[in-house]
Amino acid sequence: MIPDPNSKEGKEEIARRVQKRKSELEDVKKRAQNTPDDEPSGKLTSPSEIDRMRDRKNEDI
């Protein structure tokens, strides 16, 4: 269930979920700072034209 970002309870639940994810931040920051210029540049995904059309049409794939 998606918490309501406008209600007090919803905000509290969102804060709880975000805080849980933040437990991995230290590692994320280390990876982000590790030789940033060696990161491959450009497009990092390669969907085909057919897949892009599918993404536009289908809402639940």
Next chain:
Amino acid sequence: MNERRRDHIRVEEKFKSIRNITYDEVMSEFPGTVVKGIDLRTAHLADSWSSIRMPSARLNRSSWEWVKEYPYYQNRPNRFEISLWRDNILCALCYGQTSVSGTRVRMNLIESTPIRPSPLRSRALPIIAFSAAVFADIVGADELWVLDPDPKLEGLYIKEGFSSRATYHGKRVGQRRIL
């Protein structure tokens, strides 16, 4: 205004709030990085990268254009969208979407600037993947997917916690992260 239109606006506003919360959380953890959505100007800026010729720029590129994809994603209230900026320079961006069931968030289109040294001064993918995980957590998804990842970059995604290449929904290739 009919009921269906009102529902669309309600959902759009709810997901917009969730995206904004995600941006604020990420910005608070990565000082100097500005995190926003994607507007038409951003899409044009990203498409202009294709004309940059630098030794660091990967030549093997997919052919999609952000400007062409923009109207389709803008019409999806439950989309994930993000752009990373530093010193007013666009550094990376991503479009994705939440499945209707809400159990999956997928990242469909990801691109980072070919300019080196990187104006972001950090890798883009760890920040984008973390942001997508935060967004997915908030909407209650339990899987984060990168769809159609470049096969040569499988290891790059694995470092971000994604699985090896796998089949998504029986017809696509993706790499999955269980949240």
